[in-house]
Every structure is written in structure tokens, then in C-alpha cells.
Amino acid sequence: MRIGIFTSGGDAAGMNPALKAFVELTLEKGWEPFFVYNGLEGLIDGKIRKASYQDVAGILHKGGTIIKSSRSKRFYDYEYRKRAYDNLKKHDIEKIIVLGGDGSFRAMDVFFEEFGVSFAGIPVTIDNDIYGTDYCLGVDTALNVIRMLLDNIRDTASSFGRAFVVETMGRECGYLALVSSITSGAEICVIPELDVDFVSLKRRLSKELASGRGYVLAVVAEGSNKTQQVADFLKNDLGMETRITTLGHVQRGGNPTVFDRLMAYKFIEFALENLRENIHHMVGFKDEKFYLLPIKDVVSHKYKINDFLLKLGRRMTR
Numbered sequence: 448m449r450i451g452i453f454t455s456g457g458d459a460a461g462m463n464p465a466l467k468a469f470v471e472l473t474l475e476k477g478w479e480p481f482f483v484y485n486g487l488e489g490l491i492d493g494k495i496r497k498a499s500y501q502d503v504a505g506i507l508h509k510g511g512t513i514i515k516s517s518r519s520k521r522f523y524d525y526e527y528r529k530r531a532y533d534n535l536k537k538h539d540i541e542k543i544i545v546l547g548g549d550g551s552f553r554a555m556d557v558f559f560e561e562f563g564v565s566f567a568g569i570p571v572t573i574d575n576d577i578y579g580t581d582y583c584l585g586v587d588t589a590l591n592v593i594r595m596l597l598d599n600i601r602d603t604a605s606s607f608g609r610a611f612v613v614e615t616m617g618r619e620c621g622y623l624a625l626v627s628s629i630t631s632g633a634e635i636c637v638i639p640e641l642d643v644d645f646v647s648l649k650r651r652l653s654k655e656l657a658s659g660r661g662y663v664l665a666v667v668a669e670g671s672n673k674t675q676q677v678a679d680f681l682k683n684d685l686g687m688e689t690r691i692t693t694l695g696h697v698q699r700g701g702n703p704t705v706f707d708r709l710m711a712y713k714f715i716e717f718a719l720e721n722l723r724e725n726i727h728h729m730v731g732f733k734d735e736k737f738y739l740l741p742i743k744d745v746v747s748h749k750y751k752i753n754d755f756l757l758k759l760g761r762r763m764t765r
């Protein structure tokens with residue numbers, strides 16, 4: 448059997464370990480692994496090549512994706528999806544594994560409906576915002592990168608007695624900011640999922656500053672659109688010298704953590720075990736178990752951060 452794999456949407460650490468696992472496990476099964484380079488764009492342009500052990504040697508520790516990723520305007524048009532299908536047929540590729548976010552799964556579901564190409568989607572995004580899975584590959588590495596950066600910022604914040612507002616990525620989802628706030632001991636956490644009570648915040652932090660607090664760390668999710676507002680609050684309401692740090696794309700890079708490397712293998716193994724005829728599902732990880740969820744269910748629901756984490760985060764919003 449010939450199986451293709453591609454990476455799509457925002458890259459995340461864990462993609463390379465997953466590609467390595469894919470090639471090794473596919474060959475072990477006596478199947479033929481193919482790389483589709485450059486995501487959906489490469490599928491349209493026929494950038495498809497048989498993969499070998501050599502291709503995946505020495506990539507386990509690398510962030511990003513050695514086969515490149517893309518977002519594709521053309522894939523929204525039937526004409527280009529047909530071209531993509533013809534490319535797969537040319538190589539006799541029967542099934543696909545896609546490493547990406549729910550946008551990429553949606554794209555492949557449309558493709559499945561039109562051409563019957565079976566596929567398994569593995570959730571890979573630093574945003575950890577996909578319905579049906581507690582964990583998306585790459586989020587652990589991103590959280591560790593953010594942790595390191597927040598520790599560094601704390602060093603300078605405490606040295607100067609300043610307030611820092613640190614903006615994380617995550618699109619509309621506050622997961623990265625929330626978990627980072629909790630695990631870095633931030634004083635303020637602002638995410639789209641929680642309301643902020645600036646009056647209570649002022650009361651609490653004024654008291655803390657009066658009794659010796661030397662600096663303030665606020666972590667703000669990009670999706671809340673409140674970075675400037677929080678900075679203005681710290682400056683005007685608390686009278687603190689304030690700086691904003693937007694972490695940006697540094698959060699997407701870095702070598703994958705042990706956890707992401709291990710999970711990459713587990714996701715791929717489960718996907719290959721279940722890559723049967725007519726599969727058009729995502730491999731989810733819930734309650735410590737892997738399972739399959741139809742893409743229709745994935746894309747018709749919104750991911751919700753679990754209540755326990757939200758409860759911990761709420762203490763930093765007031």
C-alpha cells in the first residue's frame with residue numbers, strides 16, 4: 448500500500464518526529480511512504496516523492512517541518528483539488544495522513560467527499576484549539592519555549608521593578624496564555640475565555656505592591672485583543688513603568704520536547720493501525736487514550752478549555 452503524508456497550516460514542533468515515525472513504521476509494515484512537500488500547495492503542484500530512511504535521519508530534534516507547510520487559497524477551488532487528486536493517482540497513493548489544524552482537516556474532508564481519498568488527521572498546532580482532543584502535537588514544546596521566555600522576562604522585570612505585559616499566540620484560544628500564566632506564576636492572565644475585572648485587579652495588586660511586591664507579570668492571549676488595555680491599566684491605574692513584549696513566532700520554533708517526540712510516535716502508530724478504507728477521521732487524545740473522531744464532528748464544534756484550568760486562571764483575572 449502507498450501512503451502519503453503532508454504538513455499543513457502553522458508548523459509546530461513534533462512534525463519532524465511524526466514524519467520520522469511515519470517513514471519507519473510504514474516501511475516496517477511493508478508499505479510505501481510518500482512525502483507531499485509544501486502542504487496543500489504541493490499536493491496541487493504534484494510535489495510528491497517516495498520517502499526513505501535517509502530522508503528522516505537526524506531530524507528528530509528539529510523544530511518546524513522538513514517537508515514544509517503552506518496555507519492554500521487555490522485548494523478552495525474544485526479545479527485545483529481535482530489537480531491534487533490526479534497527482535495522487537499518478538503515484539497510486541491510496542491513503543493520506545495530514546499533520547495540521549482543523550482547517551487542514553476540513554480541506555481534506557471536502558477532498559474525501561469529492562474523490563474518496565481516505566485520510567487520518569493528526570492534530571498538530573501550538574494553539575491546542577481543536578475540538579475532540581485534549582492535546583495537539585507541538586503545544587508542549589511551545590509551552591516550554593514560553594516558560595523559558597517568561598522566566599527571562601521575570602529576571603529583568605524584578606531587576607527594574609517594572610510591569611510586563613507578555614502577549615502569546617493562540618488565535619482565538621487562550622490555552623497557551625492560560626497554562627503559561629499558571630505555570631509561570633503570573634499575576635494577571637487575560638484570555639478570551641475569561642472576563643477580567645480591572646476594579647478587583649487594582650484592589651488586589653495595589654495591596655500587594657504596598658506590601659512589597661516588586662514587579663508584575665501579565666500574560667495576555669493575542670485573541671483577547673487586550674494587550675494595550677492591560678498595559679494602560681498597569682501604567683495609569685497602578686502607576687507602574689510598563690513594557691509590552693509580543694512573543695510572536697519564537698513560540699513556533701525550538702526543538703521538540705521529549706513529550707512531543709513520544710506523542711508523535713504514538714499518534715502516528717495509532718493512525719497507521721487505523722488507516723482503513725473510508726476513514727476520514729481525526730486521531731484524538733482524550734482521557735489518556737487515542738481514538739477516532741469523524742472530521743464532521745471536529746469541525747462543527749468549538750474547543751473548550753477544561754474547567755479545572757479555567758478555575759486556576761480565574762484567580763488571575765481579578
Ligand SMILES: Nc1ncnc2c1ncn2[C@@H]1O[C@H](COP(=O)(O)OP(=O)(O)OP(=O)(O)O)[C@@H](O)[C@H]1O
Pocket residue numbers: 455456457458487517518519520521522523524547548549550551552553554557571572573574
Ligand atoms: N472548506 C475548505 N475547503 C477547501 N480548503 C480548505 C477549507 N478550509 C480550509 N482549507 C485549506 O486548509 C488550509 C489550512 O487551513 P488553516 O489555514 O485554517 O490552518 P490549520 O490547518 O487550521 O492550522 P493552523 O490554524 O494551526 O495554522 C487553508 O489554507 C486552505 O487551503
Ligand SMILES: O=P(O)(O)OC[C@H]1O[C@](O)(CO)[C@@H](O)[C@@H]1O
Pocket residue numbers: 457572573574616617618699
Ligand atoms: O504564521 P502566521 O501566518 O503569521 O500565523 C500566525 C498564527 O498561527 C499560529 O501560530 C498557529 O495557528 C497562531 O497562534 C497565530 O495566530
